[in-house]
Amino acid sequence: MSAQVVAPLHDRYDEILTPDALAFLAELHRRFDPRRRELLAERDRRYAELAAGGTLDFLPETKDVREDDSWRVAPHAPGLVDRRAEITGPTDRKMTINALNSGARVWLADFEDANTPLWENMIDGQLNLRDAIDRTIGFTSPEGKRYELGGEPATIVVRPRGWHLSEKHILVDGERMAGALVDFGLYFLHCARRQLDAGSGPYFYLPKLESHREARLWNEVFVFAQSYVDIPYGTIRATVLIETYPAAFEMDEILYELRDHSAGLNAGRWDYMFSVIKKFRTRGDDFLLPDRNSVTMTVPFMRAYTELLVRTCHRRGAHAIGGMAAFIPSRDEAVNAAAFEKVRGDKTREAGDGFDGSWVAHPAMVGLCTEVFDAVLGDRPNQVDNTRDDVRVTAEQLLDVRSTPGAVTEAGLRGNIGVGVRYLESWLLGTGAVGINNMMEDAATAEISRSQVWQWLHNAVRLDTGRTVTQELVRQLLDEELATIPTEGGRWSDARALFTEMALADELADFLTIPAYERMP
Numbered sequence: 001m002s003a004q005v006v007a008p009l010h011d012r013y014d015e016i017l018t019p020d021a022l023a024f025l026a027e028l029h030r031r032f033d034p035r036r037r038e039l040l041a042e043r044d045r046r047y048a049e050l051a052a053g054g055t056l057d058f059l060p061e062t063k064d065v066r067e068d069d070s071w072r073v074a075p076h077a078p079g080l081v082d083r084r085a086e087i088t089g090p091t092d093r094k095m096t097i098n099a100l101n102s103g104a105r106v107w108l109a110d111f112e113d114a115n116t117p118l119w120e121n122m123i124d125g126q127l128n129l130r131d132a133i134d135r136t137i138g139f140t141s142p143e144g145k146r147y148e149l150g151g152e153p154a155t156i157v158v159r160p161r162g163w164h165l166s167e168k169h170i171l172v173d174g175e176r177m178a179g180a181l182v183d184f185g186l187y188f189l190h191c192a193r194r195q196l197d198a199g200s201g202p203y204f205y206l207p208k209l210e211s212h213r214e215a216r217l218w219n220e221v222f223v224f225a226q227s228y229v230d231i232p233y234g235t236i237r238a239t240v241l242i243e244t245y246p247a248a249f250e251m252d253e254i255l256y257e258l259r260d261h262s263a264g265l266n267a268g269r270w271d272y273m274f275s276v277i278k279k280f281r282t283r284g285d286d287f288l289l290p291d292r293n294s295v296t297m298t299v300p301f302m303r304a305y306t307e308l309l310v311r312t313c314h315r316r317g318a319h320a321i322g323g324m325a326a327f328i329p330s331r332d333e334a335v336n337a338a339a340f341e342k343v344r345g346d347k348t349r350e351a352g353d354g355f356d357g358s359w360v361a362h363p364a365m366v367g368l369c370t371e372v373f374d375a376v377l378g379d380r381p382n383q384v385d386n387t388r389d390d391v392r393v394t395a396e397q398l399l400d401v402r403s404t405p406g407a408v409t410e411a412g413l414r415g416n417i418g419v420g421v422r423y424l425e426s427w428l429l430g431t432g433a434v435g436i437n438n439m440m441e442d443a444a445t446a447e448i449s450r451s452q453v454w455q456w457l458h459n460a461v462r463l464d465t466g467r468t469v470t471q472e473l474v475r476q477l478l479d480e481e482l483a484t485i486p487t488e489g490g491r492w493s494d495a496r497a498l499f500t501e502m503a504l505a506d507e508l509a510d511f512l513t514i515p516a517y518e519r520m521p
């Protein structure tokens with residue numbers, strides 16, 4: 001039996017939800033979903049150990065993999081050799097065209113942090129990707145502006161949902177499919193051959209992995225998928241986001257598991273911060289982060305993480321890709337100039353540290369990122385040959401959250417509450433990336449905001465104003481924040497209820513997107 005669709009079939013959805021595609025999805029589910037569920041249970045077991053006083057460390061059982069100097073990842077694939085500027089963003093039709101025309105070398109087509117997994121977003125996104133590869137994509141805005149694909153589009157790299165999310169509109173044997181397998185499966189089945197024919201390939205970014213075992217599962221999916229459609233072993237390439245605390249201790253092992261399909265690692269800095277908060281949320285001052293804005297990339301534990309990432313990748317011949325600077329352009333000239341300077345500083349540090357390229361969230365930032373990397377790379381397409389033999393990073397350095405400078409302030413608490421509730425409202429309406437206070441906010445940055453509120457509350461933190469974070473204070477600031485926003489219509493009452501539930505609950509929800517998804521059609 002094929003996968004069953006339990007959702008509206010809008011115009012052209014039959015081109016994506018074909019009998020072949022639904023048969024492939026059913027195969028993926030039956031072969032790989034049991035293991036996915038085991039790995040999710042493994043995450044819970046590991047968290048229970050940390051909550052009971054355990055710690056994270058490099059794994060003794062994989063020491064040989066780390067110490068073996070002989071292995072390397074596969075040679076760089078076509079379209080993924082020079083990655084100096086990568087733009088990320090959702091897959092709606094206009095943004096698809098804008099991202100591909102932006103001048104960036106790579107477009108991360110996002111079904112994850114920048115996206116609400118509304119049924120229409122998922123299937124329209126698949127159609128847009130396929131039309132983009134076929135070069136039949138076009139768009140006319142309500143104002144009559146016409147959008148067409150230009151001459152040198154970016155290489156497409158698709159980011160499917162993480163292992164933890166389900167897709168309630170596609171069932172196999174009565175069970176929800178994993179969002180990850182749906183997003184991967186539909187794109188792969190429709191576009192792998194198209195991409196190969198166009199001289200590129202089926203490329204992926206893999207989010208929120210917590211262990212090399214999870215990378216192994218992706219590798220097994222890739223091996224099966226390639227033989228299913230009869231394309232050569234090793235055609236798929238995947239860049240893994242190192243954006244959970246446990247994964248930072250398994251970078252070598254993750255590259256090793258995926259070595260024939262690996263395109264490197266990325267410093268997913270926002271989810272990484274969220275994961276640091278989440279994994280040690282009950283461990284008091286040792287893991288209590290100050291205001292989100294003061295946790296920059298140069299604080300000791302963040303620096304240790306990026307240094308180790310570059311060193312690990314280049315030792316294995318893999319690309320190291322930098323993270324997102326969340327500043328976005330503004331119409332206010334002074335704000336704009338400050339945003340560009342901050343992004344320039346961030347990208348300059350990354351290029352100097354050895355990264356091969358980095359992410360931007362907005363087309364206006366592509367030129368800047370390219371220019372900064374041009375200055376370091378010169379004629380070279382990347383700097384994978386810069387092996388950073390000087391870097392030695394210990395587990396203690398990765399875990400040194402305590403020496404992060406900065407305070408927990410009332411303004412920081414208010415800011416987190418405001419961002420959390422505004423983002424949730426946008427997400428529930430179907431838009432997963434949004435500009436708030438001149439910053440790009442997406443699922444990862446919003447996770448930091450809401451989990452900081454939880455952590456400060458549950459650790460009864462004293463603010464700079466002398467007040468202690470209590471339920472009453474969180475409710476009061478939430479009321480005050482909402483009073484500053486026109487909250488007629490929309491989904492404000494749902495967003496407020498969900499934010500309150502997640503911030504005040506005894507247990508921290510694993511991901512905001514899980515309860516939020518249950519409030520979606």
Ligand SMILES: CC(=O)SCCNC(=O)CCNC(=O)[C@H](O)C(C)(C)COP(=O)(O)OP(=O)(O)OC[C@H]1O[C@@H](n2cnc3c(N)ncnc32)[C@H](O)[C@@H]1OP(=O)(O)O
Binds near residue numbers: 114444
């Ligand atoms: C933590 C992480 O995972 S980071 C990666 C995930 N997050 C993201 O990818 C966020 C990507 N960025 C965005 O979604 C957007 O930039 C936002 C929502 C933050 C701001 O978007 P807007 O409010 O539309 O910004 P703005 O009005 O300045 O946009 C100007 C133009 O650039 C386009 N644009 C802006 N960002 C992007 C993007 N990332 N990709 C493609 N086009 C974009 C807009 O569509 C608009 O096009 P138009 O002039 O043809 O109408």
Ligand SMILES: O=CC(=O)O
Binds near residue numbers: 113243269271272444
């Ligand atoms: O996905 C990227 C991140 O920073 O999170």
Ligand SMILES: [Mg+2]
Binds near residue numbers: 241444
């Ligand atoms: Mg992320």
